[in-house]
Every structure is written in structure tokens, then in C-alpha cells.
Amino acid sequence: MRGLGGFHLAMEELGHECVYACEINDALAKLYEENYGIKPEKDIRKIKVENIPKFDILCAGFPCQPFSKAGKQKGMTDEVRGTLFDEIVKIIAYHRPRYFILENVPFIRQHDNEITWNYMVDKLEKELGYP
Numbered sequence: 001m002r003g004l005g006g007f008h009l010a011m012e013e014l015g016h017e018c019v020y021a022c023e024i025n026d027a028l029a030k031l032y033e034e035n036y037g038i039k040p041e042k043d044i045r046k047i048k049v050e051n052i053p054k055f056d057i058l059c060a061g062f063p064c065q066p067f068s069k070a071g072k073q074k075g076m077t078d079e080v081r082g083t084l085f086d087e088i089v090k091i092i093a094y095h096r097p098r099y100f101i102l103e104n105v106p107f108i109r110q111h112d113n114e115i116t117w118n119y120m121v122d123k124l125e126k127e128l129g130y131p
Contacts, residue, residue, distance in 0.1 A: 004028055007059035007101070008036050019053040044087045049094040058095070060088050061103040067116060068105045075112050076119070089123050092130075100130070 008018050021040040023029040029040045041047055063081035065071035076082040085102075092100055109117045124130045 005032055005035050007061070007103075008032075008038075011057065011059060016057065019055050022047065044084065049091050052091060052095065055095060056098045058088070058092060058097045058100040059103075060091075060100070062088060064105040064108075067108045067111045069107050073111065075116050085120060086123075089128070092124075093128055 004023070008021070011018065018036065018038060021032055021036070021038045022042070022044045023032055023040040024043050029042070033039045062084040066074050066076070066078035066082035072078070074082055076085070088100075088102065108120075111117065
């Protein structure tokens with residue numbers, strides 16, 4: 001195995017089956033399909049959540065560039081990458097998985113004086129009811 005798919009590999013090792021994948025980058029999507037036999041959907045912003053198969057655990061990463069100290073730190077004002085967390089929230093709200101695992105950069109907690117972190121926690125805990 002090479003490249004992406006850490007969530008897939010870890011969950012498979014634990015006895016779970018991946019039912020859906022999404023990757024906007026063509027080269028990475030091809031690599032994912034080669035490694036795991038699942039052809040990822042492309043742009044998550046264009047996918048109807050009701051077309052995603054039922055699942056119990058959502059594993060997702062969203063672009064780190066808007067939140068990383070190495071990036072421009074535009075956060076959620078980055079309209080291309082910074083709003084993809086909200087797409088994950090839509091999927092969680094619709095499918096109500098038992099668990100979810102989200103991955104990003106360590107700095108996300110301090111980004112924008114914790115405004116970003118508090119927004120994310122409020123969405124997941126207060127709006128969706130996940131502790």
C-alpha cells in the first residue's frame with residue numbers, strides 16, 4: 001500500500017468495511033481505487049447525502065491548509081477548503097452515525113483564537129447532540 005487511505009486501512013484492520021469514499025484529487029482518487037478497490041466520489045459539495053450508503057462510523061479528514069500555521073490561516077473564510085467541515089456536518093446530521101473520527105492539524109484548536117474550534121464543537125455537540 002502507498003499513499004492515502006489511513007482511515008480505510010485502520011478500520012479494515014479492526015474488522016470494519018468501508019462503504020464509501022470521497023477524494024476530489026484525480027490522482028489520489030485513482031490511487032485510492034488501486035489500493036482499496038473502491039472508486040471514490042469526487043467533490044463532496046456536489047454529493048447528495050441521501051446517496052451515501054448507511055454507515056456506523058464516519059472517518060473524515062478535511063483540508064488542513066486553511067487552519068495550519070504553514071498555510072494562510074484563512075480558516076472558514078477560505079471558501080474552497082475552509083468550508084468542507086460543514087459538508088461533514090451535513091453528512092453526520094443526515095446519517096446519524098454511532099461514531100465519527102475527524103482528522104486535521106493540531107493547531108486547529110488554537111486557530112483564530114479558538115473561534116474555529118468552538119464553532120466545530122458547537123456544531124457537533126450542541127446542534128447535533130454528540131458529546
